[in-house]
Amino acid sequence: MTRTRASVFTPLILAVFLIGVVAPQPALAAPCTGAQIIHLQAVPGTNGRGARSTSMVTFNAAVTCAHISSIGDRSTSGNGVFTEAGWLENPAGLIICGTTSGVPKWFVFWVVASGAATCVTGSNVGAGSTHSYAVRDNEQDGIWNLVFDNVTQATPNMGTFVTGQPIANGERRVSSDPGIVDIKGLQRMDSTASWVSWTNTSGIDNDPGFLICTTKFPTELLTAVMGPC
Amino acid sequence: MLSTHGHTERARLAVAIGVCAALAVLGISSLRAEHAPQQSMGLPDIGTDQPIGGQVVTLDQAAGVVPFSIYRPQDPVASDSTISRVMVWTPGPDSQATVRMEYGSGVVVTLTQWPAGQDPEVSYETQWKQAGGLGTLTTVNGHPAWLLPGNATATAPVTGSADVTISSGVADPTINTVELTIGSVDILIKGRLSIDELVRTAGTLG
Numbered sequence: 317m318t319r320t321r322a323s324v325f326t327p328l329i330l331a332v333f334l335i336g337v338v339a340p341q342p343a344l345a346a347p348c349t350g351a352q353i354i355h356l357q358a359v360p361g362t363n364g365r366g367a368r369s370t371s372m373v374t375f376n377a378a379v380t381c382a383h384i385s386s387i388g389d390r391s392t393s394g395n396g397v398f399t400e401a402g403w404l405e406n407p408a409g410l411i412i413c414g415t416t417s418g419v420p421k422w423f424v425f426w427v428v429a430s431g432a433a434t435c436v437t438g439s440n441v442g443a444g445s446t447h448s449y450a451v452r453d454n455e456q457d458g459i460w461n462l463v464f465d466n467v468t469q470a471t472p473n474m475g476t477f478v479t480g481q482p483i484a485n486g487e488r489r490v491s492s493d494p495g496i497v498d499i500k501g502l503q504r505m506d507s508t509a510s511w512v513s514w515t516n517t518s519g520i521d522n523d524p525g526f527l528i529c530t531t532k533f534p535t536e537l538l539t540a541v542m543g544p545c
Numbered sequence: 546m547l548s549t550h551g552h553t554e555r556a557r558l559a560v561a562i563g564v565c566a567a568l569a570v571l572g573i574s575s576l577r578a579e580h581a582p583q584q585s586m587g588l589p590d591i592g593t594d595q596p597i598g599g600q601v602v603t604l605d606q607a608a609g610v611v612p613f614s615i616y617r618p619q620d621p622v623a624s625d626s627t628i629s630r631v632m633v634w635t636p637g638p639d640s641q642a643t644v645r646m647e648y649g650s651g652v653v654v655t656l657t658q659w660p661a662g663q664d665p666e667v668s669y670e671t672q673w674k675q676a677g678g679l680g681t682l683t684t685v686n687g688h689p690a691w692l693l694p695g696n697a698t699a700t701a702p703v704t705g706s707a708d709v710t711i712s713s714g715v716a717d718p719t720i721n722t723v724e725l726t727i728g729s730v731d732i733l734i735k736g737r738l739s740i741d742e743l744v745r746t747a748g749t750l751g
Binding site: 353355357362363364365386388390391392393394395396397398400412413414427428429430431432433434435436437438439455456457458469470472473474475476477478479480481483485487506507 | 590591592593594595596597598599632634638639640641643645653655657658659660661662663668669671672673675676677679680691693695703705708709710711712714715716717720722724731733735
């Protein structure tokens, strides 16, 4: 009996010791302690002169740090260049697009080759509503159109960037924030400046708390908490 | 009775092991959060500094693929003798001709061609304005250039329509950049070296 009690309590004592030695002291309360960029993304197998979602669902869950749903087009040469459009919640002001309060706002964003980043943030988008978002350079002149609900919101000069890898993106900064996105009607602009559905879509999942519902590929990026999609 | 007692002991043991496992997982999770790598938290982030696709080639092979001159620096921090990798992207309907040269110092030089209709000098000025006046527009050996140190701050407001908010431009704090144009070729020099070293390097392009 004594041996049995020892076998029960010894691991507990060891565990308490282990936690005391290994675990860091709790940080002071801060909304975004331990923030890191966590992605759930999908990309097609072919580059494009633009990317579009004809119907991106807006979610308005309780967000502490940041929650982003977007589409974009990024340079493949590793120079960091991209254009992006979508909605975000940014209650802690962690991201340069301005602090949001309550419901999400639409935004468009771009980074040019020098590394300079600029964000344009617009009006609220209501929970449950769906909107279209696009980035495109159909003229192939380096001047991109960043579009929300079929209205061009910014025309950044992107220098020599005219085509790249389309991408659908779900993003958060802490694992306690929501990570769900539902980006439907994924299209890329092909070499004839026509919108075509994605093919050979693959996922990039750096989010341990959510998974990509690959059954929705190639035209939709839907994420879900671990479990059935 | 013995059997029941045995079940009770096993149940206690199972609970204890479960508690230990949970505590250990909590401890490890906390540790990971504490030591997460520092990233640029302030940006929506779908860009990448890692090449996607492209082929690893020699300089000679790259010259046979792209329709422009491959201007190369000859500076102690970036020269033909210190190239660690050359990559090329073939021009095509969905691909942009690009050469990327990586050097032992960490400097990366990327060459692309200006599209028809773009004037490099005008483009730099427009990009500079759209980013809130970040960095300095200048020339290097008479070629138009934009110098952008990572610690640059916006010098001018960015304005737009009344119903939107436009952030001041933000530089990437992790890197310094010199971008210049020779002929129709845009040359991007990025590195963690000082901006002066990158400008010196740009001055050796040929």
